Structures are given as structure tokens and as C-alpha cells.
Amino acid sequence: MVNRRSFAAGLACAAVMSPQGSRAATSMTYAEAVRTTWAPLRPDEGVHGIVRYATLAANSHNTQPWRFTLGPESIVIAPDVSRRCPAVDPDDHHIYVSLGCAAENLVHAAAALGLRTTLRFDAGAVVADIERAPAQVSALFAAIPNRQSTRAAYDGRPVSNDLLRSLEQAGSGEGVTVLLVTDRQQMQRLTDYVVEGNTLQMRDPKFMEELKAWMRFNESEAVATMDGLFSRTSGNPALPRWLARPLLPFVFTERGENDKYRACIESSAGLAVFVADRDDKPHWVEVGRACQRFALQATALGLKNAFVNQPIEIPDLRRQLATYLSLGRRLPDLVMRFGAGPELPRSLRRPVAAVIAQGR
Numbered sequence: 001m002v003n004r005r006s007f008a009a010g011l012a013c014a015a016v017m018s019p020q021g022s023r024a025a026t027s028m029t030y031a032e033a034v035r036t037t038w039a040p041l042r043p044d045e046g047v048h049g050i051v052r053y054a055t056l057a058a059n060s061h062n063t064q065p066w067r068f069t070l071g072p073e074s075i076v077i078a079p080d081v082s083r084r085c086p087a088v089d090p091d092d093h094h095i096y097v098s099l100g101c102a103a104e105n106l107v108h109a110a111a112a113l114g115l116r117t118t119l120r121f122d123a124g125a126v127v128a129d130i131e132r133a134p135a136q137v138s139a140l141f142a143a144i145p146n147r148q149s150t151r152a153a154y155d156g157r158p159v160s161n162d163l164l165r166s167l168e169q170a171g172s173g174e175g176v177t178v179l180l181v182t183d184r185q186q187m188q189r190l191t192d193y194v195v196e197g198n199t200l201q202m203r204d205p206k207f208m209e210e211l212k213a214w215m216r217f218n219e220s221e222a223v224a225t226m227d228g229l230f231s232r233t234s235g236n237p238a239l240p241r242w243l244a245r246p247l248l249p250f251v252f253t254e255r256g257e258n259d260k261y262r263a264c265i266e267s268s269a270g271l272a273v274f275v276a277d278r279d280d281k282p283h284w285v286e287v288g289r290a291c292q293r294f295a296l297q298a299t300a301l302g303l304k305n306a307f308v309n310q311p312i313e314i315p316d317l318r319r320q321l322a323t324y325l326s327l328g329r330r331l332p333d334l335v336m337r338f339g340a341g342p343e344l345p346r347s348l349r350r351p352v353a354a355v356i357a358q359g360r
């Protein structure tokens, strides 16, 4: 097990040196907030740095639905139920996937700082037991500050079989399979599910109200909360709230969004569907780990990725998609697209101090 003194020393050091703790979020510009959020991990950040890297993971609506509890020989990642999204995620599926994404980053960040982690699921939380080990700086670790969910059109070019194989390997996990779909006709059929899901969601007032609550229309809103979906991360302009809210029904339309999804998927090299053996919390965490590994591997290979998860979020469509994919009793858990594309503006993360719990 980890040497308690050095683990604790790391914590003390991080308390002083954590870059996110050094300045109040609201006094930063967006550019400063991006630099602070995505800064490369420094060894002197200690355990707080490992937690910061965990929070750089993909997570639903950028709600950052996690609380980290630091023990002498473990880090517990528990759901932050105050950040639930009952309209899009009534059973907390996406929360547990998000915890899995964070856990995957945590494993690579801890390894880079000379800590080996063993993950287990216990009492509704992910527990990372930690022990000292030789430091291991992996390609996936290096990709953590470069990964993003890139909601842009890609360049339409296919990805070689070699790269597909490494994506498939990265996206597979314990009890989790990833199906890579690159056949254009099959991609077209999956696009129909995405568009149908998006149409149903955009007609659902509860879904739309919840989504709007997490929208950040300009840089100062994004920096004020350091969470949520900042307009420019989806390729949209930044506008003052007084203008953005009344304009939204005219610019954020069912037809416009569906056309965008069709064009974006057509411009992608392929789609990835993540499927767990069982539909329960431990498997949802594993799905999160697998999709985060997939995204990091894609990033390491110079590829972009984005979620197109609408068919999963409507129970009927999820079952129909399972039938189309001949999944038997299994259900699809996530849909992502991938390919080569541009970089978009970055999403932000709350400071580490805001996600560390005082005790479990």
C-alpha cells in the first residue's frame, strides 16, 4: 500500500500549489480559465493534480456530477446527486458513465505520478485503492489535456484498419464491447436513430428546459460557473444572455439541428456504439472507462470524437437500436462518432476544491 507520509505530503503540497486554487474562478478571463483547467499535470500538484486530471474527463452536459473523497490509501469517486439531470438521465446512467470516464483519467494520472490504482465498485461509488509503483507515463495520459468532445464537421476521410484496431482495443473493457461502424449505409441507418432521438428531445419541454439550464451563452457565464455547455464549444457564437435567450427558438431549431447531425455524421470516419453485458451501475462505470479510453486513444492518434447519444436517451429508441444491431438481451450504452477534424474552443471545469468532499 502507499506510503502514508508521502501520500499525505502530496496532499499538503497540492493544497498550496493547486493552480485552480490559486485564483478565484470569476476573476479569470475565459482564456485564463482554459489554461488553468487544461494545464499539464505537474508532479508538485500531488493528489489534487490527480483529481484535477480526473475531472478533465467527458461527462454528461458538463455537469461534472462527481465528489472525490481522499483517504490515506484510496480516492472515492461518488455521484454528486445535486447535479442530476432527471429529464435526460432519469436512472443516473449518464452519471455513472461520467464517473467511469473520470476513473479512467484518474488511473492514468496516478500512474504518471508513481501510484498504481485498483478500481472497485462499492456502495454506489467507484473506489480507487492506491499503492506506490514505478511511474508510468502512457500515451493515453499524455492525451488527457488534449481530448475534447469536438462537435464540428470532420474531414470525411476514412481511418485505416490499423487505427480502427487500436480504437477497438481501447474501447473494449470488462463486460463492455465497442462496435465500430464504418459502412456508409449502416452509418446512415444509425443517423436516422440519432435524428429521431433529437426530434423527440427537442419536442420535449422538460428536456429542453433542463438543457437550457446547462447552457452557457458567453465567456463570462462559462467562467462564472466553470461548468455547463458553453456555446462556442458547439461551434456557436457567444452572445449576451438578453439576446441569446429570445433568439434561441429561431436559431436552435429541430430542422437545423437535425441537418447538422446528418452533416456531422456524414463527415465522420465512423461511429462507435458501446454495449455493456448488463444494464447496471458497475457496468455503466465500465462503459465510461471504455469510452474515455477510446476518446484518449483517438486523441493520441490525432483523431477527434463526439457523442451523438440521442438514441440511448429515449428508452424505446434504445431498444429499437438494440434490435437493429442484433444485441440480443444487451442494450447499447453510448454512441460516438470519430474522424479527423478541427479543434473547437474548450469546455471548463470547476476548481478541485469544489469537488473534494470532506468525508464520505
Ligand SMILES: Cc1cc2nc3c(=O)[nH]c(=O)nc-3n(C[C@H](O)[C@H](O)[C@H](O)COP(=O)(O)O)c2cc1C
Binding pocket: 056, 057, 058, 059, 060, 061, 062, 093, 094, 095, 097, 098, 101, 147, 148, 149, 150, 151, 228, 229, 306, 307, 308, 309, 310, 347
Ligand atoms: C454519458 C455522456 C453522454 C453524453 N452525451 C452527449 C450528447 O448526446 N451530445 C453531446 O454533444 N455531448 C455529449 N456528451 C459530451 C459532454 O457534453 C462533454 O463531455 C462535456 O460537455 C465536456 O466537454 P469535453 O468532453 O469537451 O471536455 C456526453 C458525455 C457523457 C459522458
